Each structure stands twice: as structure tokens, then as C-alpha cells.
Amino acid sequence: MKHLAVKFLAASTALFAIAGTASAHRAWILPSTFTFSGDEQWVTVDAAISNDLFFPNHHAIDPASILVTAPDGSAVEIQNAMRGEIRSMFDFKMDQQGTYRISTAGGVSYFANWTENGERKRWRGSLEQLQADGIDQKPDVEISQAQRSNESFVTLGAPTTDVFATTGSGLELNPVTHPNDIFAGEAASFKLLLDGAPAQGVEVTIVPGNDRYRDDPAETKVTTDTEGLITFTPDRAGPYWLTASSEGTIDVDGAPMSQRLSYTMTFEALPF
Amino acid sequence: MRATITLAGMALLSSPAIAETLDIEIGIPRLDVAEYHRPYVAAWIARPDNSVAANLVVWYQQERRGEDEGETWLKDLRQWWRRTGRQLDLPIDGVSGATRAPGTHTISLDTETSGLKDLEPGDYVLNIETVREVGGREMVQIPFSWPAATDTPLSVSGETELGDITLNITQDE
Numbered sequence: 366m367k368h369l370a371v372k373f374l375a376a377s378t379a380l381f382a383i384a385g386t387a388s389a390h391r392a393w394i395l396p397s398t399f400t401f402s403g404d405e406q407w408v409t410v411d412a413a414i415s416n417d418l419f420f421p422n423h424h425a426i427d428p429a430s431i432l433v434t435a436p437d438g439s440a441v442e443i444q445n446a447m448r449g450e451i452r453s454m455f456d457f458k459m460d461q462q463g464t465y466r467i468s469t470a471g472g473v474s475y476f477a478n479w480t481e482n483g484e485r486k487r488w489r490g491s492l493e494q495l496q497a498d499g500i501d502q503k504p505d506v507e508i509s510q511a512q513r514s515n516e517s518f519v520t521l522g523a524p525t526t527d528v529f530a531t532t533g534s535g536l537e538l539n540p541v542t543h544p545n546d547i548f549a550g551e552a553a554s555f556k557l558l559l560d561g562a563p564a565q566g567v568e569v570t571i572v573p574g575n576d577r578y579r580d581d582p583a584e585t586k587v588t589t590d591t592e593g594l595i596t597f598t599p600d601r602a603g604p605y606w607l608t609a610s611s612e613g614t615i616d617v618d619g620a621p622m623s624q625r626l627s628y629t630m631t632f633e634a635l636p637f
Numbered sequence: 638m639r640a641t642i643t644l645a646g647m648a649l650l651s652s653p654a655i656a657e658t659l660d661i662e663i664g665i666p667r668l669d670v671a672e673y674h675r676p677y678v679a680a681w682i683a684r685p686d687n688s689v690a691a692n693l694v695v696w697y698q699q700e701r702r703g704e705d706e707g708e709t710w711l712k713d714l715r716q717w718w719r720r721t722g723r724q725l726d727l728p729i730d731g732v733s734g735a736t737r738a739p740g741t742h743t744i745s746l747d748t749e750t751s752g753l754k755d756l757e758p759g760d761y762v763l764n765i766e767t768v769r770e771v772g773g774r775e776m777v778q779i780p781f782s783w784p785a786a787t788d789t790p791l792s793v794s795g796e797t798e799l800g801d802i803t804l805n806i807t808q809d810e
Contacts, residue, residue, distance in 0.1 A: 402712035402723065523723040546719070635715055 664800025
């Protein structure tokens, strides 16, 4: 295999001008309900990238990029998927008792920028496309990797934890408090992992939804401790958006490049 | 009050098998609303740490024609669901029941025959939670000591979805 011949790019403003374009908006997966009872239930899910939580006003998330995992680890079929201009939606049926994970699959993408004939060029795509298109051969090309994951959890019956199994790659969440067992006024705890190890010193931002007419964004920022743990107390009931990101470097096919990792989750705090 | 507590304490020391009866009255108010559905109601006894010592009642829409859609809304009894409901395999004999009409409903539990037989002496909280379709939700609590008999019934009144709730513990002669 041809090795990537790229110029190593440290955390530069050029990179974040590109990577930041998408992350300035908030990507979210919002189930209609988070906690269910009964033998089987349907859940409908909205997915979008917007400024306001959780009001679509910018871009849809492709429903084809979404995976649903059942409590026993099997894949759940997404039904009635629809991609709108500023929001997508889909349904799935739950017939197992326990916790389901809804997540964006993969989420690894590459950003490149270079100058060609005096013109500044930007490119975004997969590693395969990058090599196939010869992007890595462009003069003085700067390539970076971004790995994003976005998820949410819903529970039918009693909560289970099998779907929290981590892959050991990228920025991942390992719940201490079950995401479907969070109550307003009670402390909740999550552990962040970076490539499988506790992610220390990562800033996590937690924002309550329904912020459209809220003068105060009411963001909470907490930083992970040496164990990768954060603890916070949601002050109100309703859906919340949690996000964390970290930057580092990664060796891709022999080429070191800067890497930007992000993890996002929606959860609901129930009222007492 | 002093005499009652002493008596209860002695009874416990000398003969823990002495029977007690726990009577609970649950008032469901008559509401003047356009669309009325009988409320879901749950009653349970919790320890001070919120763990559940006994499930007393859960009234919900019962299965009809093989459908169990009534269980869909059990999670709306959200504290009950969190503390115990979601761990239960419903229906439970002597606990599950159909929804009740407005009025006062009395539940009488005898320590000899109910799940209260294994209730350890100590401080407890009686929890009553209710939720109504296209209506409101309310939860009330009555702290009590077990097995101390109550001189007069302990009571609390709901403000919207519950009426008067009373708890009376008597020792059977």
C-alpha cells in the first residue's frame, strides 16, 4: 500500500477553520421518549445539526449513518427513515427489555487543505477516497483526521448496561450513572475514555434543551479528573445535550497527523 | 403516644409474631374535566434510603383482549417505576389491580397474610403516586415507624390528583 505522503500539521488555525465549521453547530439524536414500559414499544427519533437544542434549523443527519443496537448487542432495523432538509427521522421497534443504543456509525473523516495554482483548496472524505483521489499527493497538503461519535440511549423496562461496551478507539463514554436513570437535582456521573484509557482533563459541556428563548444558555462545563470521571447535577428536568472533544495526533498509514475527537450524547433528566 | 410505643416495643421483644393491621385510605377526587380517565395509582413502602420494602398497590389499565397497552403508561408513575416498577414482573397477585373510580378506597393489609410479614422494625415512608391520562400527576408521602401502632390515623392531603390519604396501624387483639 502506498503510504500517505503528507505534511504533518500541528494544531493550526487552518485546521480548525475547517473542522470547526461543522462543530460550531450541534449534532443531536433525540428519541421521542427515553424511558418505556410494557412488552414492546415503538420509538421515533429525530436527528439533526442545529444551533438551538433541540430545534432543527440547519442540517439533517443522514439516517443511513445511524445504528441502533439492542440490549443483547444485535442490530435493530431502522424503519420509516426520512431525510429532510434540516432534520431526519426514523422509527424502530423495541421488543427486548433493557437499554438500546442509537449511534452514528464510524464517524472517521479526513480533512485536507493545500494550495494549487495559487488557489486555496479544501477537501473532506474517507481515507479510501483520499488515496483514490490522490489528495495525499497534492503539493504541501495538510491532512488531519476527525473522529466523531454521537449517541443516545433509551430503555424499555429495567435499564441494562451491555450496550455501553466500548471499542477502545477514540473518545467514548462509559456511564457510571445510567443515562436513563438521571434525575433533576441528583448527581450523575460519567467516565470518559480516550482510546480505552481514562481521558483526563477533557472539558465536557452539558446544555439543557429548549434553549430557543432562554437568555442564559445555562451551560455547565466540567473537566474530567484523573480517572476520566465527571460528576454534575442537572438542575431541571428535560432533554440535555452533552459534548466533549479532545485533540491529539495519530499515525495513519505511516503519516502522523493531528486528530480531533469528539463525543456527543443526548440524555433526559427526569423530574423527581 | 409514649404508652403506644412502649407497648409496641414490648410486643416486638416478647412476641414478634403479634399481628398488626395496616389500613390505608386513598382518596381519588372527582374532577370536573372534559376528558376524564381513571388515574393510575401506586402505593409502596420505602426505607429512608428510598429502597422499596413492600409493594402495596398498583392500579392500571388491565389487559384486554390480549393487549397489554395499559403497561405502556406505567413508566409515568415515574418514582414508582424507578424505585420498583421496572424490576417487577406484572401482574402481581394482591398488588396489581384495575383503575378505580373517584371515591375513597381502603386497603387493609394484615402482617400475617401480606408481604408486610417480613418488614423489619424501623422508620419507613408510605408513598402514594398517581398519574392521569391527559391529566396531572401527584405524589404524597407519610413517614411512619413500624411496628408502632398509630394513636390516630396519620394523614396527608393531595392538592390536585389525590384526596385525603390516611394510614392507620393497629395491633390485633
